[in-house]
Amino acid sequence: MNKIILIIAGMTLVTYIPRLLPFFIVSSSKLPRKVSRFLKLIPYTALGALIIPGAFTAIPQMPLAAILGVGFAFIYSWLKGGIIIPVFGSVAMVLLLLIVK
Amino acid sequence: MDNQSYKDSQFRNGITSGIPIMIGYLPIAMAFGMLAKTTGISMLQSFMFSACVYAGASQFMALNMIAVGAGPGEIILATLLVNFRHFLMSASLAARIKADIKKYVPFIAFGNTDEVFSIISLKSEEPTKEFMLALELMAYASWVGGTVLGYFVGELLPPVIGDSMPIALYAMFIAILTPEVKKSIKAAALVLLSGALNTFLGYMNALPSGWNMIVAILISSTIGVYMFRKEDEVDE
Incomplete structure:
Protein backbone atom coordinates (compact mmCIF):
# COMPACT_ATOMS: atom_id res chain seq x y z
CA MET A 1 0.00 0.00 0.00
CA ASN A 2 1.12 3.52 -0.79
CA LYS A 3 2.86 5.09 2.22
CA ILE A 4 0.82 8.30 2.09
CA ILE A 5 -2.48 6.39 1.95
CA LEU A 6 -1.36 4.34 4.97
CA ILE A 7 -0.53 7.56 6.85
CA ILE A 8 -3.92 9.08 5.97
CA ALA A 9 -5.81 5.94 7.02
CA GLY A 10 -3.95 5.70 10.33
CA MET A 11 -4.32 9.40 11.10
CA THR A 12 -8.04 9.21 10.29
CA LEU A 13 -8.56 6.40 12.80
CA VAL A 14 -6.52 7.91 15.64
CA THR A 15 -8.30 11.25 15.16
CA TYR A 16 -11.83 9.91 14.77
CA ILE A 17 -11.81 7.33 17.58
CA PRO A 18 -11.04 9.82 20.39
CA ARG A 19 -13.70 12.14 18.95
CA LEU A 20 -16.31 9.38 18.79
CA LEU A 21 -15.68 7.14 21.80
CA PRO A 22 -16.86 9.54 24.56
CA PHE A 23 -20.35 9.64 23.04
CA PHE A 24 -20.71 5.95 23.90
CA ILE A 25 -19.21 6.30 27.38
CA VAL A 26 -20.80 9.53 28.60
CA SER A 27 -24.52 9.99 28.60
CA SER A 28 -26.20 13.12 29.85
CA SER A 29 -28.44 11.26 32.29
CA LYS A 30 -27.19 9.93 35.63
CA LEU A 31 -23.67 11.30 35.64
CA PRO A 32 -22.17 11.80 39.11
CA ARG A 33 -22.40 15.49 40.03
CA LYS A 34 -18.67 16.05 40.18
CA VAL A 35 -18.12 14.43 36.79
CA SER A 36 -20.90 16.49 35.29
CA ARG A 37 -19.41 19.71 36.68
CA PHE A 38 -15.95 18.68 35.47
CA LEU A 39 -17.31 18.18 31.93
CA LYS A 40 -19.12 21.51 32.04
CA LEU A 41 -15.88 23.32 32.84
CA ILE A 42 -14.00 21.83 29.89
CA PRO A 43 -15.16 24.47 27.37
CA TYR A 44 -13.54 27.18 29.52
CA THR A 45 -10.33 25.36 30.31
CA ALA A 46 -9.97 24.05 26.73
CA LEU A 47 -10.35 27.56 25.34
CA GLY A 48 -7.87 28.86 27.90
CA ALA A 49 -5.29 26.33 26.73
CA LEU A 50 -6.13 26.87 23.06
CA ILE A 51 -5.65 30.64 23.35
CA ILE A 52 -2.77 30.91 25.81
CA PRO A 53 0.04 31.04 24.84
CA GLY A 54 -0.65 30.24 21.14
CA ALA A 55 -2.43 33.50 20.33
CA PHE A 56 0.56 35.57 21.37
CA THR A 57 2.96 33.68 19.14
CA ALA A 58 0.62 33.36 16.14
CA ILE A 59 2.58 35.91 14.08
CA PRO A 60 6.21 34.92 14.59
CA GLN A 61 7.43 37.59 12.12
CA MET A 62 5.98 40.33 14.33
CA PRO A 63 4.84 39.30 17.84
CA LEU A 64 3.48 42.81 18.50
CA ALA A 65 1.01 42.38 15.61
CA ALA A 66 -0.39 39.23 17.25
CA ILE A 67 -0.78 41.03 20.58
CA LEU A 68 -2.54 44.00 18.97
CA GLY A 69 -4.73 41.68 16.86
CA VAL A 70 -5.98 39.60 19.78
CA GLY A 71 -6.18 42.78 21.88
CA PHE A 72 -8.58 44.24 19.34
CA ALA A 73 -10.66 41.05 19.30
CA PHE A 74 -10.87 41.06 23.10
CA ILE A 75 -11.73 44.74 23.50
CA TYR A 76 -14.27 44.78 20.67
CA SER A 77 -16.05 41.64 21.83
CA TRP A 78 -16.03 42.94 25.42
CA LEU A 79 -17.71 46.18 24.37
CA LYS A 80 -19.97 45.06 21.54
CA GLY A 81 -19.94 41.26 21.35
CA GLY A 82 -20.25 39.37 18.08
CA ILE A 83 -17.69 37.19 16.38
CA ILE A 84 -17.37 38.29 12.75
CA ILE A 85 -16.14 41.84 13.40
CA PRO A 86 -13.54 40.77 15.99
CA VAL A 87 -12.26 38.16 13.52
CA PHE A 88 -12.14 40.47 10.49
CA GLY A 89 -10.81 43.37 12.55
CA SER A 90 -7.92 41.42 14.02
CA VAL A 91 -6.97 39.98 10.62
CA ALA A 92 -7.11 43.46 9.07
CA MET A 93 -5.00 44.90 11.85
CA VAL A 94 -2.33 42.20 11.54
CA LEU A 95 -2.36 42.44 7.74
CA LEU A 96 -1.88 46.20 7.90
CA LEU A 97 0.94 45.93 10.44
CA LEU A 98 2.73 43.30 8.35
CA ILE A 99 2.39 45.44 5.22
CA VAL A 100 3.70 48.65 6.80
CA LYS A 101 6.44 46.88 8.75
CA MET B 1 -43.20 28.25 16.08
CA ASP B 2 -44.05 24.87 14.63
CA ASN B 3 -41.57 22.05 14.67
CA GLN B 4 -40.41 22.30 11.08
CA SER B 5 -39.81 26.04 11.14
CA TYR B 6 -37.95 25.64 14.45
CA LYS B 7 -35.70 23.08 12.77
CA ASP B 8 -35.18 25.40 9.81
CA SER B 9 -34.26 28.28 12.06
CA GLN B 10 -31.82 26.10 13.98
CA PHE B 11 -30.24 25.03 10.70
CA ARG B 12 -29.91 28.65 9.52
CA ASN B 13 -28.50 29.57 12.90
CA GLY B 14 -25.85 26.88 12.48
CA ILE B 15 -24.93 28.20 9.03
CA THR B 16 -24.58 31.75 10.38
CA SER B 17 -22.52 30.60 13.35
CA GLY B 18 -20.29 28.75 10.89
CA ILE B 19 -19.26 31.90 9.04
CA PRO B 20 -16.47 32.89 11.47
CA ILE B 21 -15.12 29.33 11.32
CA MET B 22 -15.21 29.51 7.55
CA ILE B 23 -13.24 32.77 7.59
CA GLY B 24 -10.68 31.15 9.83
CA TYR B 25 -10.47 27.77 8.12
CA LEU B 26 -10.37 28.79 4.48
CA PRO B 27 -6.94 30.48 4.45
CA ILE B 28 -5.38 27.87 6.74
CA ALA B 29 -6.74 25.04 4.60
CA MET B 30 -5.40 26.84 1.53
CA ALA B 31 -2.00 27.02 3.17
CA PHE B 32 -2.26 23.29 3.83
CA GLY B 33 -3.11 22.55 0.19
CA MET B 34 -0.25 24.71 -1.00
CA LEU B 35 2.23 23.13 1.41
CA ALA B 36 1.03 19.61 0.56
CA LYS B 37 1.76 20.33 -3.10
CA THR B 38 5.30 21.54 -2.34
CA THR B 39 5.82 18.45 -0.12
CA GLY B 40 5.08 16.34 -3.20
CA ILE B 41 1.65 15.04 -2.17
CA SER B 42 -0.82 14.48 -5.00
CA MET B 43 -3.98 16.50 -5.36
CA LEU B 44 -6.18 13.49 -4.48
CA GLN B 45 -4.11 12.66 -1.40
CA SER B 46 -4.17 16.28 -0.21
CA PHE B 47 -7.93 16.20 -0.56
CA MET B 48 -8.06 12.93 1.39
CA PHE B 49 -5.93 14.37 4.19
CA SER B 50 -8.46 17.13 4.77
CA ALA B 51 -11.58 15.09 3.99
CA CYS B 52 -10.66 12.04 6.12
CA VAL B 53 -8.25 13.18 8.84
CA TYR B 54 -9.87 16.63 9.22
CA ALA B 55 -7.58 17.95 11.97
CA GLY B 56 -5.58 21.06 11.18
CA ALA B 57 -2.51 21.06 13.39
CA SER B 58 -1.85 17.35 12.91
CA GLN B 59 -2.11 17.64 9.12
CA PHE B 60 0.61 20.31 9.07
CA MET B 61 2.66 18.21 11.45
CA ALA B 62 2.29 15.19 9.15
CA LEU B 63 3.54 17.17 6.13
CA ASN B 64 6.53 18.24 8.17
CA MET B 65 7.25 14.68 9.25
CA ILE B 66 6.79 13.32 5.71
CA ALA B 67 9.24 15.96 4.46
CA VAL B 68 11.92 14.85 6.94
CA GLY B 69 11.33 11.18 6.11
CA ALA B 70 9.47 10.00 9.24
CA GLY B 71 7.72 6.62 9.02
CA PRO B 72 3.92 6.10 9.08
CA GLY B 73 4.04 4.64 12.62
CA GLU B 74 5.72 7.72 14.06
CA ILE B 75 3.38 10.07 12.24
CA ILE B 76 0.25 8.19 13.34
CA LEU B 77 1.40 8.03 16.97
CA ALA B 78 2.19 11.75 16.98
CA THR B 79 -1.27 12.41 15.53
CA LEU B 80 -2.93 10.39 18.28
CA LEU B 81 -1.10 12.44 20.91
CA VAL B 82 -1.90 15.78 19.29
CA ASN B 83 -5.57 15.02 18.67
CA PHE B 84 -6.38 13.26 21.92
CA ARG B 85 -7.62 16.53 23.41
CA HIS B 86 -10.77 15.98 21.37
CA PHE B 87 -11.56 13.05 23.65
CA LEU B 88 -12.14 15.57 26.44
CA MET B 89 -14.14 17.88 24.20
CA SER B 90 -16.36 15.06 22.94
CA ALA B 91 -16.92 13.89 26.53
CA SER B 92 -18.02 17.40 27.45
CA LEU B 93 -20.30 17.64 24.42
CA ALA B 94 -21.74 14.15 24.96
CA ALA B 95 -22.92 15.22 28.42
CA ARG B 96 -24.96 18.02 26.87
CA ILE B 97 -26.78 16.36 24.01
CA LYS B 98 -30.08 14.55 24.14
CA ALA B 99 -30.35 10.82 23.76
CA ASP B 100 -32.73 11.10 20.79
CA ILE B 101 -30.03 12.46 18.49
CA LYS B 102 -27.77 9.48 19.05
CA LYS B 103 -28.01 8.27 15.46
CA TYR B 104 -26.33 11.49 14.28
CA VAL B 105 -23.48 10.99 16.73
CA PRO B 106 -21.06 9.51 14.14
CA PHE B 107 -21.31 12.76 12.14
CA ILE B 108 -21.39 15.11 15.10
CA ALA B 109 -18.32 13.40 16.56
CA PHE B 110 -16.43 13.45 13.26
CA GLY B 111 -16.89 17.20 12.96
CA ASN B 112 -16.03 18.00 16.58
CA THR B 113 -13.02 20.25 16.01
CA ASP B 114 -11.71 22.80 18.54
CA GLU B 115 -13.62 25.59 16.82
CA VAL B 116 -16.92 23.73 16.41
CA PHE B 117 -16.75 22.54 20.01
CA SER B 118 -16.11 26.07 21.28
CA ILE B 119 -19.12 27.49 19.48
CA ILE B 120 -21.48 24.65 20.40
CA SER B 121 -20.52 24.40 24.03
CA LEU B 122 -20.68 28.11 24.86
CA LYS B 123 -24.08 28.45 23.24
CA SER B 124 -26.55 29.11 26.02
CA GLU B 125 -29.46 27.06 24.68
CA GLU B 126 -29.27 23.32 24.23
CA PRO B 127 -27.60 22.44 20.93
CA THR B 128 -29.98 20.82 18.43
CA LYS B 129 -28.80 18.40 15.78
CA GLU B 130 -29.82 20.86 13.06
CA PHE B 131 -27.61 23.54 14.59
CA MET B 132 -24.65 21.25 15.12
CA LEU B 133 -24.77 19.58 11.72
CA ALA B 134 -25.15 22.89 9.85
CA LEU B 135 -22.24 24.38 11.79
CA GLU B 136 -20.09 21.33 11.14
CA LEU B 137 -21.00 21.29 7.47
CA MET B 138 -19.80 24.90 7.09
CA ALA B 139 -16.53 24.13 8.86
CA TYR B 140 -15.95 20.90 6.93
CA ALA B 141 -16.78 22.39 3.53
CA SER B 142 -14.41 25.30 4.07
CA TRP B 143 -11.60 23.04 5.29
CA VAL B 144 -11.89 20.56 2.42
CA GLY B 145 -12.71 23.20 -0.20
CA GLY B 146 -9.88 25.44 1.01
CA THR B 147 -7.40 22.58 0.73
CA VAL B 148 -8.29 21.95 -2.92
CA LEU B 149 -8.32 25.67 -3.68
CA GLY B 150 -4.93 26.15 -2.04
CA TYR B 151 -3.49 23.24 -4.00
CA PHE B 152 -4.35 24.95 -7.27
CA VAL B 153 -4.16 28.68 -6.61
CA GLY B 154 -2.30 28.96 -3.29
CA GLU B 155 0.89 30.34 -4.79
CA LEU B 156 -1.03 33.16 -6.46
CA LEU B 157 -1.80 34.73 -3.08
CA PRO B 158 0.64 37.31 -1.70
CA PRO B 159 2.46 35.66 1.26
CA VAL B 160 1.50 38.52 3.62
CA ILE B 161 -2.14 37.35 3.44
CA GLY B 162 -1.22 33.85 4.58
CA ASP B 163 1.11 35.26 7.24
CA SER B 164 -1.62 37.33 8.86
CA MET B 165 -4.38 34.70 8.80
CA PRO B 166 -3.27 32.59 11.77
CA ILE B 167 -4.71 35.30 14.00
CA ALA B 168 -8.27 34.64 12.73
CA LEU B 169 -9.05 31.51 14.76
CA TYR B 170 -7.52 32.98 17.92
CA ALA B 171 -9.65 36.09 17.46
CA MET B 172 -12.65 33.79 17.10
CA PHE B 173 -11.82 31.84 20.28
CA ILE B 174 -11.46 35.13 22.14
CA ALA B 175 -14.73 36.49 20.76
CA ILE B 176 -16.55 33.31 21.84
CA LEU B 177 -15.06 33.42 25.30
CA THR B 178 -15.22 37.12 26.15
CA PRO B 179 -18.97 37.31 26.90
CA GLU B 180 -18.52 34.36 29.29
CA VAL B 181 -15.60 35.83 31.21
CA LYS B 182 -17.46 39.11 31.37
CA LYS B 183 -20.36 37.34 33.10
Whole structure:
Protein backbone atom coordinates (compact mmCIF):
# COMPACT_ATOMS: atom_id res chain seq x y z
CA MET A 1 0.00 0.00 0.00
CA ASN A 2 1.12 3.52 -0.79
CA LYS A 3 2.86 5.09 2.22
CA ILE A 4 0.82 8.30 2.09
CA ILE A 5 -2.48 6.39 1.95
CA LEU A 6 -1.36 4.34 4.97
CA ILE A 7 -0.53 7.56 6.85
CA ILE A 8 -3.92 9.08 5.97
CA ALA A 9 -5.81 5.94 7.02
CA GLY A 10 -3.95 5.70 10.33
CA MET A 11 -4.32 9.40 11.10
CA THR A 12 -8.04 9.21 10.29
CA LEU A 13 -8.56 6.40 12.80
CA VAL A 14 -6.52 7.91 15.64
CA THR A 15 -8.30 11.25 15.16
CA TYR A 16 -11.83 9.91 14.77
CA ILE A 17 -11.81 7.33 17.58
CA PRO A 18 -11.04 9.82 20.39
CA ARG A 19 -13.70 12.14 18.95
CA LEU A 20 -16.31 9.38 18.79
CA LEU A 21 -15.68 7.14 21.80
CA PRO A 22 -16.86 9.54 24.56
CA PHE A 23 -20.35 9.64 23.04
CA PHE A 24 -20.71 5.95 23.90
CA ILE A 25 -19.21 6.30 27.38
CA VAL A 26 -20.80 9.53 28.60
CA SER A 27 -24.52 9.99 28.60
CA SER A 28 -26.20 13.12 29.85
CA SER A 29 -28.44 11.26 32.29
CA LYS A 30 -27.19 9.93 35.63
CA LEU A 31 -23.67 11.30 35.64
CA PRO A 32 -22.17 11.80 39.11
CA ARG A 33 -22.40 15.49 40.03
CA LYS A 34 -18.67 16.05 40.18
CA VAL A 35 -18.12 14.43 36.79
CA SER A 36 -20.90 16.49 35.29
CA ARG A 37 -19.41 19.71 36.68
CA PHE A 38 -15.95 18.68 35.47
CA LEU A 39 -17.31 18.18 31.93
CA LYS A 40 -19.12 21.51 32.04
CA LEU A 41 -15.88 23.32 32.84
CA ILE A 42 -14.00 21.83 29.89
CA PRO A 43 -15.16 24.47 27.37
CA TYR A 44 -13.54 27.18 29.52
CA THR A 45 -10.33 25.36 30.31
CA ALA A 46 -9.97 24.05 26.73
CA LEU A 47 -10.35 27.56 25.34
CA GLY A 48 -7.87 28.86 27.90
CA ALA A 49 -5.29 26.33 26.73
CA LEU A 50 -6.13 26.87 23.06
CA ILE A 51 -5.65 30.64 23.35
CA ILE A 52 -2.77 30.91 25.81
CA PRO A 53 0.04 31.04 24.84
CA GLY A 54 -0.65 30.24 21.14
CA ALA A 55 -2.43 33.50 20.33
CA PHE A 56 0.56 35.57 21.37
CA THR A 57 2.96 33.68 19.14
CA ALA A 58 0.62 33.36 16.14
CA ILE A 59 2.58 35.91 14.08
CA PRO A 60 6.21 34.92 14.59
CA GLN A 61 7.43 37.59 12.12
CA MET A 62 5.98 40.33 14.33
CA PRO A 63 4.84 39.30 17.84
CA LEU A 64 3.48 42.81 18.50
CA ALA A 65 1.01 42.38 15.61
CA ALA A 66 -0.39 39.23 17.25
CA ILE A 67 -0.78 41.03 20.58
CA LEU A 68 -2.54 44.00 18.97
CA GLY A 69 -4.73 41.68 16.86
CA VAL A 70 -5.98 39.60 19.78
CA GLY A 71 -6.18 42.78 21.88
CA PHE A 72 -8.58 44.24 19.34
CA ALA A 73 -10.66 41.05 19.30
CA PHE A 74 -10.87 41.06 23.10
CA ILE A 75 -11.73 44.74 23.50
CA TYR A 76 -14.27 44.78 20.67
CA SER A 77 -16.05 41.64 21.83
CA TRP A 78 -16.03 42.94 25.42
CA LEU A 79 -17.71 46.18 24.37
CA LYS A 80 -19.97 45.06 21.54
CA GLY A 81 -19.94 41.26 21.35
CA GLY A 82 -20.25 39.37 18.08
CA ILE A 83 -17.69 37.19 16.38
CA ILE A 84 -17.37 38.29 12.75
CA ILE A 85 -16.14 41.84 13.40
CA PRO A 86 -13.54 40.77 15.99
CA VAL A 87 -12.26 38.16 13.52
CA PHE A 88 -12.14 40.47 10.49
CA GLY A 89 -10.81 43.37 12.55
CA SER A 90 -7.92 41.42 14.02
CA VAL A 91 -6.97 39.98 10.62
CA ALA A 92 -7.11 43.46 9.07
CA MET A 93 -5.00 44.90 11.85
CA VAL A 94 -2.33 42.20 11.54
CA LEU A 95 -2.36 42.44 7.74
CA LEU A 96 -1.88 46.20 7.90
CA LEU A 97 0.94 45.93 10.44
CA LEU A 98 2.73 43.30 8.35
CA ILE A 99 2.39 45.44 5.22
CA VAL A 100 3.70 48.65 6.80
CA LYS A 101 6.44 46.88 8.75
CA MET B 1 -43.20 28.25 16.08
CA ASP B 2 -44.05 24.87 14.63
CA ASN B 3 -41.57 22.05 14.67
CA GLN B 4 -40.41 22.30 11.08
CA SER B 5 -39.81 26.04 11.14
CA TYR B 6 -37.95 25.64 14.45
CA LYS B 7 -35.70 23.08 12.77
CA ASP B 8 -35.18 25.40 9.81
CA SER B 9 -34.26 28.28 12.06
CA GLN B 10 -31.82 26.10 13.98
CA PHE B 11 -30.24 25.03 10.70
CA ARG B 12 -29.91 28.65 9.52
CA ASN B 13 -28.50 29.57 12.90
CA GLY B 14 -25.85 26.88 12.48
CA ILE B 15 -24.93 28.20 9.03
CA THR B 16 -24.58 31.75 10.38
CA SER B 17 -22.52 30.60 13.35
CA GLY B 18 -20.29 28.75 10.89
CA ILE B 19 -19.26 31.90 9.04
CA PRO B 20 -16.47 32.89 11.47
CA ILE B 21 -15.12 29.33 11.32
CA MET B 22 -15.21 29.51 7.55
CA ILE B 23 -13.24 32.77 7.59
CA GLY B 24 -10.68 31.15 9.83
CA TYR B 25 -10.47 27.77 8.12
CA LEU B 26 -10.37 28.79 4.48
CA PRO B 27 -6.94 30.48 4.45
CA ILE B 28 -5.38 27.87 6.74
CA ALA B 29 -6.74 25.04 4.60
CA MET B 30 -5.40 26.84 1.53
CA ALA B 31 -2.00 27.02 3.17
CA PHE B 32 -2.26 23.29 3.83
CA GLY B 33 -3.11 22.55 0.19
CA MET B 34 -0.25 24.71 -1.00
CA LEU B 35 2.23 23.13 1.41
CA ALA B 36 1.03 19.61 0.56
CA LYS B 37 1.76 20.33 -3.10
CA THR B 38 5.30 21.54 -2.34
CA THR B 39 5.82 18.45 -0.12
CA GLY B 40 5.08 16.34 -3.20
CA ILE B 41 1.65 15.04 -2.17
CA SER B 42 -0.82 14.48 -5.00
CA MET B 43 -3.98 16.50 -5.36
CA LEU B 44 -6.18 13.49 -4.48
CA GLN B 45 -4.11 12.66 -1.40
CA SER B 46 -4.17 16.28 -0.21
CA PHE B 47 -7.93 16.20 -0.56
CA MET B 48 -8.06 12.93 1.39
CA PHE B 49 -5.93 14.37 4.19
CA SER B 50 -8.46 17.13 4.77
CA ALA B 51 -11.58 15.09 3.99
CA CYS B 52 -10.66 12.04 6.12
CA VAL B 53 -8.25 13.18 8.84
CA TYR B 54 -9.87 16.63 9.22
CA ALA B 55 -7.58 17.95 11.97
CA GLY B 56 -5.58 21.06 11.18
CA ALA B 57 -2.51 21.06 13.39
CA SER B 58 -1.85 17.35 12.91
CA GLN B 59 -2.11 17.64 9.12
CA PHE B 60 0.61 20.31 9.07
CA MET B 61 2.66 18.21 11.45
CA ALA B 62 2.29 15.19 9.15
CA LEU B 63 3.54 17.17 6.13
CA ASN B 64 6.53 18.24 8.17
CA MET B 65 7.25 14.68 9.25
CA ILE B 66 6.79 13.32 5.71
CA ALA B 67 9.24 15.96 4.46
CA VAL B 68 11.92 14.85 6.94
CA GLY B 69 11.33 11.18 6.11
CA ALA B 70 9.47 10.00 9.24
CA GLY B 71 7.72 6.62 9.02
CA PRO B 72 3.92 6.10 9.08
CA GLY B 73 4.04 4.64 12.62
CA GLU B 74 5.72 7.72 14.06
CA ILE B 75 3.38 10.07 12.24
CA ILE B 76 0.25 8.19 13.34
CA LEU B 77 1.40 8.03 16.97
CA ALA B 78 2.19 11.75 16.98
CA THR B 79 -1.27 12.41 15.53
CA LEU B 80 -2.93 10.39 18.28
CA LEU B 81 -1.10 12.44 20.91
CA VAL B 82 -1.90 15.78 19.29
CA ASN B 83 -5.57 15.02 18.67
CA PHE B 84 -6.38 13.26 21.92
CA ARG B 85 -7.62 16.53 23.41
CA HIS B 86 -10.77 15.98 21.37
CA PHE B 87 -11.56 13.05 23.65
CA LEU B 88 -12.14 15.57 26.44
CA MET B 89 -14.14 17.88 24.20
CA SER B 90 -16.36 15.06 22.94
CA ALA B 91 -16.92 13.89 26.53
CA SER B 92 -18.02 17.40 27.45
CA LEU B 93 -20.30 17.64 24.42
CA ALA B 94 -21.74 14.15 24.96
CA ALA B 95 -22.92 15.22 28.42
CA ARG B 96 -24.96 18.02 26.87
CA ILE B 97 -26.78 16.36 24.01
CA LYS B 98 -30.08 14.55 24.14
CA ALA B 99 -30.35 10.82 23.76
CA ASP B 100 -32.73 11.10 20.79
CA ILE B 101 -30.03 12.46 18.49
CA LYS B 102 -27.77 9.48 19.05
CA LYS B 103 -28.01 8.27 15.46
CA TYR B 104 -26.33 11.49 14.28
CA VAL B 105 -23.48 10.99 16.73
CA PRO B 106 -21.06 9.51 14.14
CA PHE B 107 -21.31 12.76 12.14
CA ILE B 108 -21.39 15.11 15.10
CA ALA B 109 -18.32 13.40 16.56
CA PHE B 110 -16.43 13.45 13.26
CA GLY B 111 -16.89 17.20 12.96
CA ASN B 112 -16.03 18.00 16.58
CA THR B 113 -13.02 20.25 16.01
CA ASP B 114 -11.71 22.80 18.54
CA GLU B 115 -13.62 25.59 16.82
CA VAL B 116 -16.92 23.73 16.41
CA PHE B 117 -16.75 22.54 20.01
CA SER B 118 -16.11 26.07 21.28
CA ILE B 119 -19.12 27.49 19.48
CA ILE B 120 -21.48 24.65 20.40
CA SER B 121 -20.52 24.40 24.03
CA LEU B 122 -20.68 28.11 24.86
CA LYS B 123 -24.08 28.45 23.24
CA SER B 124 -26.55 29.11 26.02
CA GLU B 125 -29.46 27.06 24.68
CA GLU B 126 -29.27 23.32 24.23
CA PRO B 127 -27.60 22.44 20.93
CA THR B 128 -29.98 20.82 18.43
CA LYS B 129 -28.80 18.40 15.78
CA GLU B 130 -29.82 20.86 13.06
CA PHE B 131 -27.61 23.54 14.59
CA MET B 132 -24.65 21.25 15.12
CA LEU B 133 -24.77 19.58 11.72
CA ALA B 134 -25.15 22.89 9.85
CA LEU B 135 -22.24 24.38 11.79
CA GLU B 136 -20.09 21.33 11.14
CA LEU B 137 -21.00 21.29 7.47
CA MET B 138 -19.80 24.90 7.09
CA ALA B 139 -16.53 24.13 8.86
CA TYR B 140 -15.95 20.90 6.93
CA ALA B 141 -16.78 22.39 3.53
CA SER B 142 -14.41 25.30 4.07
CA TRP B 143 -11.60 23.04 5.29
CA VAL B 144 -11.89 20.56 2.42
CA GLY B 145 -12.71 23.20 -0.20
CA GLY B 146 -9.88 25.44 1.01
CA THR B 147 -7.40 22.58 0.73
CA VAL B 148 -8.29 21.95 -2.92
CA LEU B 149 -8.32 25.67 -3.68
CA GLY B 150 -4.93 26.15 -2.04
CA TYR B 151 -3.49 23.24 -4.00
CA PHE B 152 -4.35 24.95 -7.27
CA VAL B 153 -4.16 28.68 -6.61
CA GLY B 154 -2.30 28.96 -3.29
CA GLU B 155 0.89 30.34 -4.79
CA LEU B 156 -1.03 33.16 -6.46
CA LEU B 157 -1.80 34.73 -3.08
CA PRO B 158 0.64 37.31 -1.70
CA PRO B 159 2.46 35.66 1.26
CA VAL B 160 1.50 38.52 3.62
CA ILE B 161 -2.14 37.35 3.44
CA GLY B 162 -1.22 33.85 4.58
CA ASP B 163 1.11 35.26 7.24
CA SER B 164 -1.62 37.33 8.86
CA MET B 165 -4.38 34.70 8.80
CA PRO B 166 -3.27 32.59 11.77
CA ILE B 167 -4.71 35.30 14.00
CA ALA B 168 -8.27 34.64 12.73
CA LEU B 169 -9.05 31.51 14.76
CA TYR B 170 -7.52 32.98 17.92
CA ALA B 171 -9.65 36.09 17.46
CA MET B 172 -12.65 33.79 17.10
CA PHE B 173 -11.82 31.84 20.28
CA ILE B 174 -11.46 35.13 22.14
CA ALA B 175 -14.73 36.49 20.76
CA ILE B 176 -16.55 33.31 21.84
CA LEU B 177 -15.06 33.42 25.30
CA THR B 178 -15.22 37.12 26.15
CA PRO B 179 -18.97 37.31 26.90
CA GLU B 180 -18.52 34.36 29.29
CA VAL B 181 -15.60 35.83 31.21
CA LYS B 182 -17.46 39.11 31.37
CA LYS B 183 -20.36 37.34 33.10
CA SER B 184 -18.27 35.31 35.51
CA ILE B 185 -15.00 36.11 37.21
CA LYS B 186 -14.67 32.41 37.98
CA ALA B 187 -14.84 31.49 34.31
CA ALA B 188 -12.14 34.09 33.71
CA ALA B 189 -10.00 32.63 36.50
CA LEU B 190 -10.32 29.12 35.03
CA VAL B 191 -9.42 30.30 31.53
CA LEU B 192 -6.31 32.06 32.85
CA LEU B 193 -5.38 29.13 35.07
CA SER B 194 -5.60 26.69 32.18
CA GLY B 195 -3.65 29.03 29.90
CA ALA B 196 -0.98 29.58 32.55
CA LEU B 197 -0.61 25.82 33.10
CA ASN B 198 -0.37 25.24 29.36
CA THR B 199 2.29 27.96 29.06
CA PHE B 200 4.24 26.59 32.01
CA LEU B 201 4.13 23.01 30.68
CA GLY B 202 5.23 24.26 27.27
CA TYR B 203 8.16 26.04 28.92
CA MET B 204 9.10 22.87 30.84
CA ASN B 205 8.95 20.96 27.54
CA ALA B 206 8.65 17.58 29.30
CA LEU B 207 5.49 16.17 27.71
CA PRO B 208 4.89 14.94 24.16
CA SER B 209 3.35 17.43 21.76
CA GLY B 210 -0.34 17.96 22.47
CA TRP B 211 -0.27 16.74 26.06
CA ASN B 212 0.55 20.08 27.64
CA MET B 213 -2.93 21.13 26.63
CA ILE B 214 -4.57 17.93 27.87
CA VAL B 215 -2.85 18.10 31.26
CA ALA B 216 -3.70 21.80 31.57
CA ILE B 217 -7.38 21.07 30.81
CA LEU B 218 -7.52 18.12 33.25
CA ILE B 219 -5.84 19.95 36.13
CA SER B 220 -7.68 23.24 35.76
CA SER B 221 -11.10 21.59 35.30
CA THR B 222 -10.47 19.44 38.40
CA ILE B 223 -9.47 22.50 40.40
CA GLY B 224 -12.62 24.18 39.10
CA VAL B 225 -14.83 21.35 40.39
CA TYR B 226 -13.47 21.75 43.91
CA MET B 227 -13.02 25.51 43.86
CA PHE B 228 -16.59 26.36 42.90
CA ARG B 229 -19.48 25.52 45.15
CA LYS B 230 -22.69 24.40 43.52
CA GLU B 231 -24.36 27.79 43.88
CA ASP B 232 -21.82 29.43 41.63
CA GLU B 233 -21.62 27.17 38.63
CA VAL B 234 -19.90 29.13 35.90
CA ASP B 235 -22.42 28.11 33.31
CA GLU B 236 -25.42 29.54 35.06
